[in-house]
Amino acid sequence: MKETVGRSVGMLSNLIRRHFSTFSFHGTLSGAQGKTLHFILARGQECDVFQKDIEEEYSLRPPTATKLLKDMEKNGLIYREAVPYDARLKRIVATEKAMQYQELIHQSLEETEDRLTSGISSQDLAVFFRVINQMIRNMS
Template sequence: MRSLSRSAARSVSKLSNKIRRRIDALSSTRELSGAQGRVLHFLLAQTEDVFQKDIEEEYGLRPPTASELLKKMEKNGLICRESMPQDARLKRIIVCDKALCYRQSVMDDLITLEEDLVRDISEQDLEVFFRVINQMTKNLS
């Protein structure tokens, strides 16, 4: 058994908390939460229709959590949801004009975060990191 002082789960959790705090701090300068900023970045980067299921998969959210987040974004005027003609239960997520004004600052913030996160890490080490993190994700699926 591995020592808990050198736990993969604990290390990933610490890193995740630091990233979340950084994103929350960046987003606090606007009228949206860190989670809303992350989802907004995802939505702005898409070229295909996006549905709640896509948000759930991208961020590993349970349906009630994603639904609540999207409701808040809709209430804040960042998104609207539009029923699909072939199935009214399917609701496409559309970015509203208010969200578009945040586009560049959200993109800039997340690019800066990524640059800070991987600074001084070689491409080879990043490849190992991604391989390991993908395997850990697969192990827990």
């Protein structure tokens, strides 16, 4: 079978998704929730995070992001609150419960990144990022 970019990216995507599906703490936090929570916590309390930011960060469609955030809200990981400058906007805020997972999430993401890049030189990684970013632009 001929090697293609789409097939290779798909295979890697499936392997990463499978790896993150094992990323769960007491059944409360899925891999997608962990990555999203990491994004929210990394932005800090000084920077508002909205659903649109999560959609853009992970290239999610609005219904997918809505379901993800509803599940996180149901699990007590986030809540949404109106911002004073626009009643239509709801910023996403991590709860105290979510903050208990911060170090575990960070550690898991770091280990995954180390595993993905093991044995790859910084020069090869620079080429990879240049190429993958062009592919992302091509598909956008």
